[in-house]
Amino acid sequence: MDRTVTSSAGTTSNRPALIGLDWGTSSLRGFLLDGSARILAERSNGHGIQNLPQPGAAGFDAALTLLCGDWLDTHPTLPVVAGGMVGSAQGWVEAPYVTTPADATTLADQAARVETAAGRQILIAPGVLHDPGTAIPDVMRGEEIQIAGALAENAGWARNACVAMPGTHSKWVQVADGRIAGFSTYMTGELFAVLKTHSLLGRLMPAGVDATPEDEEAAFAIGIRAAQSAGPGDLPHQLFATRTLGLTKRLPPEALAHYLSGLLIGHELRSGLALLAEMPAGTPLLLIGDPALCRRYNRGLAAFGTTPAAQLGNTAPRGLFQFAAAAGLLSSASATPSSIKSAP
Template identity: 35%
Template sequence: MKNIDWLIIDWGTTNFRAFAMNKNGTLVKKTERRLGLLQIDNNEFALALQTVLDDWLGEYKSLPIYMAGMVGSAQGWVNAPYAEAPVSISHLAQKSVQFTLPWGAQATIVPGVSYESTPKHYDVMRGEEVQLFGLQSLENKESFVAVFPGTHSKHMYINESALSSFTTFMTGEMFSILSKHSILGMGLPDQHASITAFEKGINESGQKPLTSQLFATRTHRLFGNLKECDVLDYLSGLLIGEELKALTSNRVYLVGGEALCCRYKTACELLGIEATIANGDDAFLNGMLQIKKALNDDK
């Protein structure tokens, strides 16, 4: 405990992660729990957090806590209104919500970001903005594009050190729904990894409107153009290809889990997009450190 000066909490709808940090922003300890917001009864977030910290650290009650993710949503602990893009790290810090925990320590919740792409059409995120600014600090770049693969994949544009715009793609969720609950995944045998089927999906994506192109997942199977065990890799290629063809840059960072980022990198290479994989945890922790510095005017 002598080496721990502050805590970071990444609290989403299904998962909970806590990081114990030293004064220099170096990770000392980490814990993960299946304790998402959906598992908290009667809004007893403080009690749930205290239970985890009592079990994990013991002596923590004097440590400030910085939180990000859906914990700051209307369904979370404290509703932290979105910061509006374009937004800088200092603006994001200023919009953070601070309050005192029941045991006397100070808590800070990062607000997330909204973006009005066209009048009255909005996009939102909570958590990825922290990773984005952490990546910017680590890479020391004023302008770049980052893709965050996942259930709701994000394409984010940094210009002159500010998050200027972003777009969400429901790629991961679409794959899950279509593969489990539609005719496209019905009655399939065990699936094998097939780079050939995945590349076929990438190459054929965008040729027709998506709801029409998706039906090729069925007809390729019926007419023997796909092996029965390769169908879902083709479907994955269609969806990821459709998403990546919306990019307006041929050079991107991929931020997130290694396996999914590697899949996106393969797709990028096929489409002539230069992709660099960045570690999501490193970006997140550095982003929270930058927000902490901005709040405390600590350069």
């Protein structure tokens, strides 16, 4: 079911300036933004690129109409921009990756366009490829828009920052001079889901039974400590401990998933913090993502003696605004100079 929320910032004096779409694999979110990047209204549904109302281009068109057809009709001249998996090879139209270093201007210069059945133009952001040649390549699609939104909030972050983005495929991103300079991806969330659901480890984990807060915290902490003390090649052995800690009654069955979570997050943090250590002294660490997941990462970071400079929520709407501004889609009358500028 579609969900519509009108922001408290929305008043009759806030004129819509942009329709922004955050279009992922499993969900589609739409934002009606004013000229200062404030959200006037937002909606979401489950029509991600893998769950369209019908196959092919017609399915994308139908999903867009179902989500915000009335916005398109009411505001026929508003620009429409989109980011996320809608620009992948499986999306509405492919927007090929741009290479690092990259910022909102780079994305805008190499964006793709698609036209709806009604003749409406949509500008689609490309993803970003980091391929230094001396290491394995890495890609992101969707996170670059979130980063553009985060950097617009603080000029200091745009100059220099490390951005950690927990999720299915977590990203640790180096930002320098307002651009994405490099990044690494960790399949932490996906590994957790696969191991819990499709491996031997999950057989002792009861479905629908929650651990007590004390057992959850203790099991997570044991996983974090195991990652901290790990030597080369220890992870496969430590993963099997998810089973043996249950068999020996060292942990209750309902707490085993939290050990596994702590172990995987701990290994990610250990690697990510090593990347941070290579950045200039004093580089701020930012967390962007689901609040509950970020809280878990904060617990892990505390065990490593690190406190993020900031924890941000959904920065995609602001990032879509930055992308549209860089593409010249927002008139000077509808966009404030401060909100257009993506880096000092």
